[in-house]
Structures are given as structure tokens and as C-alpha cells.
Amino acid sequence: MQFVQSPPGDDPIVVEGFFAASPARVFNAWTNPDIVMKWFGLEPNSLHSADIDLRPGGAWRFLHSSTAEQTMGFEGAYAEIEPDERLVFSWSHVITRADGAREATPESRIEVTFTPKGSGTMVRLVHSAVRTEDARRGIGGGWEASFGSLRDVLAE
Numbered sequence: 001m002q003f004v005q006s007p008p009g010d011d012p013i014v015v016e017g018f019f020a021a022s023p024a025r026v027f028n029a030w031t032n033p034d035i036v037m038k039w040f041g042l043e044p045n046s047l048h049s050a051d052i053d054l055r056p057g058g059a060w061r062f063l064h065s066s067t068a069e070q071t072m073g074f075e076g077a078y079a080e081i082e083p084d085e086r087l088v089f090s091w092s093h094v095i096t097r098a099d100g101a102r103e104a105t106p107e108s109r110i111e112v113t114f115t116p117k118g119s120g121t122m123v124r125l126v127h128s129a130v131r132t133e134d135a136r137r138g139i140g141g142g143w144e145a146s147f148g149s150l151r152d153v154l155a156e
Helices: 023-031 033-039 133-155
Strands: 013-019 049-052 059-066 070-082 086-097 102-104 108-117 120-128
Touching: 013 133, 023 033, 023 086, 023 108, 023 120, 023 133, 033 049, 033 133, 120 133
Parallel strands: none
Antiparallel strands: 013 120, 049 059, 059 070, 070 086, 086 102, 086 108, 108 120
């Protein structure tokens, strides 16, 4: 199944998928760190950690690699939260060096909607304001893989 609906490299990146689970269960999979750890990333179970402060203004941070020299991950803050219906949050790719120096991409914006459909949920993600075509292509591939893993986790 193809989840990414927008042409590669376009802004915004639009990702859609049907999941055989209730909106409450799918929303929980996006907001419960233990479940996020199972599906987020290019490979299932590829995160080292996931921290989520689920409130407007609350921060989230997903760490996907860590060495003695640096950590790499994603982070942002929640702008809007409508339980079981919608999430809006900022997004940056961040590298933190052992000396504390940080490199972060400019913030982009993600809006995720959870819509009941029959016995499941239609999820629509719009990732906008990613500044370069290469970054949009990479992020699109990441969302494609993540949605596939999320489908598998929700089928368990």
C-alpha cells in the first residue's frame, strides 16, 4: 500500500492510511511513548527512546541513534491536541554532540487527523514547511515506512 499521496519532494508532504482500529486506539498509538517506540522510524522498534508531554506547548522527543560522540533524533512541541481527532505539532531533526552543541533543521509543521471510517480509522498527515526538496523526499520515505509499521502494530 502506498501511504504518501503527494508527489516526491512536494510541499506539503501528504500521507494517508486506513487502520483497522478505533480512532481512540490509533490516537493512543501516536501519543503513548511505549507504542510509538514500536512503529516510528524507517524500521520497527528503531527508536532508542520516546518522550511525550501531551499538552499544548508540551515537548516531544524521539531519539533514533546514540553514540559517545552524538545523538540524533526528532523533536518539537504540541500546538493543538483534540483527543482521538487531531494533533498539530512542530518538527525538527536534531543532532546533539557530546560537548552539548546542537544542530537542528528549521521547524516544520505536522497536522494529523483521525477520522472514523467503518470499523477503523482514516489517518491523514500533512507535513508542511520542510525547506528543501531532498529533506521532503527523505521525510516522505520515513512516513511511508512508519505508516506501514503502524499498520502492523495496530493489527496485533
